[in-house]
Amino acid sequence: MSVTTGLFYLFSVVLLFAAFRVITARNPVYAVLYLVLTFFQASMVWMLLKAEFLSLSLVLVYVGAVMVLFLFVVMMLDVNLESLRVGFWKHFPLAAVVGIFISLEMSAVLMGGFRVSTEPNVVGALAKPGVGVSNTRELGKLLYTEYLYPLEVAAAILLVAMIAAIALTLRHRKESKAINAADQVHVKASDRMTVVKLDATRPAVESNETQAPSAGSKA
Numbered sequence: 001m002s003v004t005t006g007l008f009y010l011f012s013v014v015l016l017f018a019a020f021r022v023i024t025a026r027n028p029v030y031a032v033l034y035l036v037l038t039f040f041q042a043s044m045v046w047m048l049l050k051a052e053f054l055s056l057s058l059v060l061v062y063v064g065a066v067m068v069l070f071l072f073v074v075m076m077l078d079v080n081l082e083s084l085r086v087g088f089w090k091h092f093p094l095a096a097v098v099g100i101f102i103s104l105e106m107s108a109v110l111m112g113g114f115r116v117s118t119e120p121n122v123v124g125a126l127a128k129p130g131v132g133v134s135n136t137r138e139l140g141k142l143l144y145t146e147y148l149y150p151l152e153v154a155a156a157i158l159l160v161a162m163i164a165a166i167a168l169t170l171r172h173r174k175e176s177k178a179i180n181a182a183d184q185v186h187v188k189a190s191d192r193m194t195v196v197k198l199d200a201t202r203p204a205v206e207s208n209e210t211q212a213p214s215a216g217s218k219a
Helices: 003-024 028-048 052-077 081-085 088-114 135-143 148-169 181-185 204-218
Strands: none
Touching: 003 028, 028 052, 052 135, 052 148
16 A cells, blocks of 8 residues: 555545534534544645645635634634533434435435546546646636536525624624614614704893993992
């Protein structure tokens, strides 16, 4: 067994263990940290497959930015673990059925993808990956031509997830100072300012001047 094969099995075992701990860890902070480890191992596997751009992008984008955001949101939410365990066994049968169904779907897709009926026909520059071929350029051409629609769907899902994370952090709490945006939109000018009409009054200086001559005449 070569060194590359040994490293592949090592990274794969650690990746599977970390992915399993992501869904079994009781503390959500530990789950996020195990997910960071999972991304690192996947990055190493991609590096062994000579996909350097994908490997570095996974570390810089996901581990360096997205996972930091996930960890920040999880710590901001202050999840009550005791409340999450309430009703676990009540919903377990439905969750088990859905999990088995998803597992069967993924197994069917993976097993179907591993079946190779004909040998791939690679010609031209693609036959020599090291000569005049850029992984970044080929990936960009593939993403923005054949997979443009799935890319836009993924971007929309990430946007919705970001908005949901912000909304969760602004939930009603004792120390929260969030303002309801709907109340601000539907507010009227009459609700913000009230015009009060006051009666006209004479200045105090004029009253003193009028009283001074009257006092002198009496003297």
